[in-house]
Amino acid sequence: MIWNNMTSEATPNPVCDDALVGFHKHDHKNCVETALTTAEARCKQEGLRLTPVRRKVLEMLLQEHRALGAYAILDALREEGFGSQPPVAYRALDFLVKNGFVHKIERLNAFVACSHPGADHSPAFMICRKCDAVAEAQSAPAKGILGAAARATGFEIERTVVEAEGLCPSCTEKA
Amino acid sequence: MIWNNMTSEATPNPVCDDALVGFHKHDHKNCVETALTTAEARCKQEGLRLTPVRRKVLEMLLQEHRALGAYAILDALREEGFGSQPPVAYRALDFLVKNGFVHKIERLNAFVACSHPGADHSPAFMICRKCDAVAEAQSAPAKGILGAAARATGFEIERTVVEAEGLCPSCTEKA
DNA sequence: GCTCGCAATGTTATACAATCACACTGAGGG
DNA sequence: CCCTCAGTGTGATTGTATAACATTGCGAGC
Numbered sequence: 158m159i160w161n162n163m164t165s166e167a168t169p170n171p172v173c174d175d176a177l178v179g180f181h182k183h184d185h186k187n188c189v190e191t192a193l194t195t196a197e198a199r200c201k202q203e204g205l206r207l208t209p210v211r212r213k214v215l216e217m218l219l220q221e222h223r224a225l226g227a228y229a230i231l232d233a234l235r236e237e238g239f240g241s242q243p244p245v246a247y248r249a250l251d252f253l254v255k256n257g258f259v260h261k262i263e264r265l266n267a268f269v270a271c272s273h274p275g276a277d278h279s280p281a282f283m284i285c286r287k288c289d290a291v292a293e294a295q296s297a298p299a300k301g302i303l304g305a306a307a308r309a310t311g312f313e314i315e316r317t318v319v320e321a322e323g324l325c326p327s328c329t330e331k332a
Numbered sequence: 333m334i335w336n337n338m339t340s341e342a343t344p345n346p347v348c349d350d351a352l353v354g355f356h357k358h359d360h361k362n363c364v365e366t367a368l369t370t371a372e373a374r375c376k377q378e379g380l381r382l383t384p385v386r387r388k389v390l391e392m393l394l395q396e397h398r399a400l401g402a403y404a405i406l407d408a409l410r411e412e413g414f415g416s417q418p419p420v421a422y423r424a425l426d427f428l429v430k431n432g433f434v435h436k437i438e439r440l441n442a443f444v445a446c447s448h449p450g451a452d453h454s455p456a457f458m459i460c461r462k463c464d465a466v467a468e469a470q471s472a473p474a475k476g477i478l479g480a481a482a483r484a485t486g487f488e489i490e491r492t493v494v495e496a497e498g499l500c501p502s503c504t505e506k507a
Numbered sequence: 508g509c510t511c512g513c514a515a516t517g518t519t520a521t522a523c524a525a526t527c528a529c530a531c532t533g534a535g536g537g
Numbered sequence: 538c539c540c541t542c543a544g545t546g547t548g549a550t551t552g553t554a555t556a557a558c559a560t561t562g563c564g565a566g567c
Contacts, residue, residue: 208544228523240546247525248544263438264493266524266553281478283487294481301476303456303496306469311501312458318439320493321478326486383515402553415517422554423515441524441553 189219195274196258205256210239214249215258215270224267224291262291264320269293279317285325364394370449371433380431385414389424390433390445399442399466437466439495444468454492460500467500
């Protein structure tokens with residue numbers, strides 16, 4: 158039911174290695190811990206401060222393994238005794254997004270933990286319109302027709318949002 | 333080919349100023365009227381109802397020639413004597429988006445008139461992070477690496493959001 | 508004509524998303 | 538020791554979007 162990490166050949170080093178996590182069991186606890194440890198190491202290495210709030214938000218997103226809205230995150234922070242006003246969540250999310258630990262899904266106004274942290278990548282997402290599952294893949298939009306258009310006109314691409322909406326395998330079956 | 337319009341938020345009263353557009357001069361009044369006529373024709377042909385509210389919203393987006401937020405549109409509707417509550421604007425926008433007259437820019441939570449109405453296309457956008465100008469181009473995301481990932485996992489792509497963020501030529505020069 | 512059904516509109520209220528402004532704290536660095 | 542500054546806590550506000558329900562207007566069919 159939870160179809161949260163639809164990995165594929167196109168996604169080489171995902172946090173949760175098992176394909177189609179939602180369909181099969183996997184050692185989720187372990188995958189969360191690994192990701193957290195990795196994040197801590199990277200922060201230490203790069204002089205970033207993975208403070209309690211930030212760590213908690215990252216942990217939650219890894220744990221849930223799906224896209225969460227800012228206010229869902231905020232609710233959880235409140236229950237953990239952190240500040241309960243929107244800026245608390247947004248500041249943590251800003252940090253995590255800026256440093257590549259988390260991605261924002263523009264289409265859902267929601268956030269999801271990165272599946273290939275550390276890798277320098279421009280992510281693409283597949284979003285199921287029925288169950289809201291989100292899977293991360295890679296993209297190379299600047300190489301296609303869009304890149305050609307940008308070069309032709311002098312537009313400098315810095316970042317791209319690529320989000321595909323459709324039906325996940327699980328929801329396709331049901332239909 | 334692609335760079336149909338690069339409009340700028342800095343133009344409160346849009347006259348298709350080619351200093352700002354920079355790439356493509358055109359007769360804006362004429363282009364608005366043509367687009368409206370075309371839209372009306374298409375609606376008639378397909379049995380769609382381009383009602384006064386919907387027509388007004390489309391006209392406004394064509395006129396402004398840039399991305400507008402829902403509430404900016406709502407304000408304008410109010411001044412024209414239409415209903416002034418959010419659903420009025422959102423319903424009209426839903427209709428226009430669903431039928432391809434208008435696109436939503438997810439990154440900006442804003443709406444822009446389609447540059448190639450009628451054409452069956454999956455649009456891509458270039459958004460200047462400095463002046464919020466938006467240009468529409470074509471994309472073919474399902475053909476690249478993302479399409480491969482989708483096929484590999486059984487994901488059925490129905491729609492794609494492709495939005496590039498960066499600097500438009502005009503803002504690049506200034507920097 | 509009537510009324511049933513249906514699409515569109517109007518309206519109230521509310522949920523969710525994001526930012527502003529300002530105060531406070533606590534860990535370095537001079 | 539004091540200062541700075543990043544991070545955090547808090548209240549308030551603005552912007553975006555939808556739920557729920559009442560109303561209107563119009564065509565299909567009796």
